[in-house]
Amino acid sequence: MDSLLIKGGTPLHGDVTVSGAKNAVLPIMAATLLTGEECVIRRVPKLSDVTFMAEILKSLGAEVKIADGTLTVRAAKLNGVGDYDLIRKMRGSICILGPLLARLHKAKVSLPGGCVIGSRPVDLHLKGIKALGAKVTIDSGYILAKAPKLIGADLFLGGRAGPTVLGTANVMMAATLAEGVTIIESAACEPEVMDVANFLNAMGAKISGIGSPTITITGVKELHGAEHDVIPDRIEAATFAIAAAATDGEVTIHGARTDHMHAVLDKLREAGVKVERKGPSLVVSRGRSLKPVDITTLPYSGFPTDCQAQMMALMMLTNGISIITERVFESRFMHVSEMARLGADIAIEGPSAIVKGGAPLSGAAVMASDLRASAALVIAGMVARGQTLVKRIYHLDRGYENIDDKLRGLGAKIERVQET
Ligand code: EPZ
Numbered sequence: 001m002d003s004l005l006i007k008g009g010t011p012l013h014g015d016v017t018v019s020g021a022k023n024a025v026l027p028i029m030a031a032t033l034l035t036g037e038e039c040v041i042r043r044v045p046k047l048s049d050v051t052f053m054a055e056i057l058k059s060l061g062a063e064v065k066i067a068d069g070t071l072t073v074r075a076a077k078l079n080g081v082g083d084y085d086l087i088r089k090m091r092g093s094i095c096i097l098g099p100l101l102a103r104l105h106k107a108k109v110s111l112p113g114g115c116v117i118g119s120r121p122v123d124l125h126l127k128g129i130k131a132l133g134a135k136v137t138i139d140s141g142y143i144l145a146k147a148p149k150l151i152g153a154d155l156f157l158g159g160r161a162g163p164t165v166l167g168t169a170n171v172m173m174a175a176t177l178a179e180g181v182t183i184i185e186s187a188a189c190e191p192e193v194m195d196v197a198n199f200l201n202a203m204g205a206k207i208s209g210i211g212s213p214t215i216t217i218t219g220v221k222e223l224h225g226a227e228h229d230v231i232p233d234r235i236e237a238a239t240f241a242i243a244a245a246a247t248d249g250e251v252t253i254h255g256a257r258t259d260h261m262h263a264v265l266d267k268l269r270e271a272g273v274k275v276e277r278k279g280p281s282l283v284v285s286r287g288r289s290l291k292p293v294d295i296t297t298l299p300y301s302g303f304p305t306d307c308q309a310q311m312m313a314l315m316m317l318t319n320g321i322s323i324i325t326e327r328v329f330e331s332r333f334m335h336v337s338e339m340a341r342l343g344a345d346i347a348i349e350g351p352s353a354i355v356k357g358g359a360p361l362s363g364a365a366v367m368a369s370d371l372r373a374s375a376a377l378v379i380a381g382m383v384a385r386g387q388t389l390v391k392r393i394y395h396l397d398r399g400y401e402n403i404d405d406k407l408r409g410l411g412a413k414i415e416r417v418q419e420t
Contacts, residue, residue: 325351
């Protein structure tokens with residue numbers, strides 16, 4: 001396993017370009033199963049999750065090619081029996097459920113199981129496909145779904161933590177080939193869900209209300225191939241903006257969709273970070289001095305849970321007390337104990353982390369636990385005095401394309417080392 005060895009104290013300076021969004025490309029790859037015709041997806045980031053999903057599509061019988069960020073899929077002959085060792089290992093594979101059900105009228109998909117940020121239930125996914133007429137059984141850790149015919153329905157898809165991103169994508173994809181009209185209430189409004197819906201419409205689906213809590217899908221007989229450019233990754237862009245402020249540098253971020261980043265940019269400005277537009281790009285620097293801020297993570301367009309850990313790293317450097325409340329996942333503070341090893345003073349009270357910022361950070365060996373926690377540890381390591389070794393960075397490689405190359409390009413003293 002790889003680790004990242006970081007020498008702290010170097011402000012980031014220069015230009016970085018945002019890659020395509022992981023959380024859009026995974027469901028879009030699943031959506032290519034809905035047609036036997038060729039689909040061409042551009043701006044596909046080089047991520048291990050994308051490689052995994054490509055292997056899953058191949059195991060289902062699709063022809064898949066990836067070259068220079070362009071993915072070509074032709075799911076002409078689907079065998080419907082995927083590589084269950086792969087499907088079991090990748091939580092995001094749950095989003096093949098809807099497309100397989102719509103195309104083959106049956107699907108066998110692994111229950112995702114939990115992870116460090118929460119139990120990751122899929123009850124809403126199953127509620128949605130059952131509403132469309134699917135018969136669902138659970139057998140030996142797998143979801144077995146059958147539906148000789150999917151019938152459009154009105155359904156409420158909100159859960160205890162609000163809408164479900166992949167649940168909305170799954171039900172929306174299944175509904176594209178259902179008979180009649182489906183209305184999804186309390187649908188997720190994330191830009192990534194909008195990107196999936198726009199790709200489906202390019203394939204000939206009839207989806208309206210995209211980006212709103214009420215999505216209407218009028219079923220069609222079949223979908224055809226399409227081409228699509230994946231939206232830029234707003235979470236990667238935010239991660240680089242936070243890193244620029246944390247290291248007291250100045251970074252120009254190219255290719256971000258600032259209209260997808262209002263909550264994060266607003267919170268950064270409230271914290272005293274300078275965020276300016278330069279044409280289509282963003283220029284981010286620390287500004288005069290950082291101020292503590294309170295953050296509550298919410299479904300879009302609220303502050304994204306996927307930026308919570310990174311903002312915590314910034315607040316650790318800010319004199320004063322910041323309260324960070326996680327309302328989307330039940331246990332997304334795994335990074336707190338690792339941050340304490342760098343000298344952070346953070347107390348967890350229920351869903352909130354109370355960050356007493358300003359203490360100097362000193363480098364240490366820390367363990368990555370989930371994708372965004374790993375990014376936060378890298379940010380903290382770039383500021384901490386001395387050396388920081390972030391271990392198990394396969395978590396990072398799941399969701400950030402060449403993050404160490406991109407950070408080195410901004411002057412960071414960071415190198416990938418084999419873990420002893
Ligand atoms: C997507 O996960 C993202 N992953 C996550 O990004 C992101 O944090 C999350 O949405 C929230 O924005 C991908 O798109 C691949 P949810 P998803 O269903 O769809 C509960 C990252 O770091 N829930 O919106 O799995 C659930 O427990 C990853 O890039 C149910 O109760 O998340 C959670 O509390 C991490 N029942 C809340 O809803 C269900 O059936 C939101 O989960 C489904 C979800």
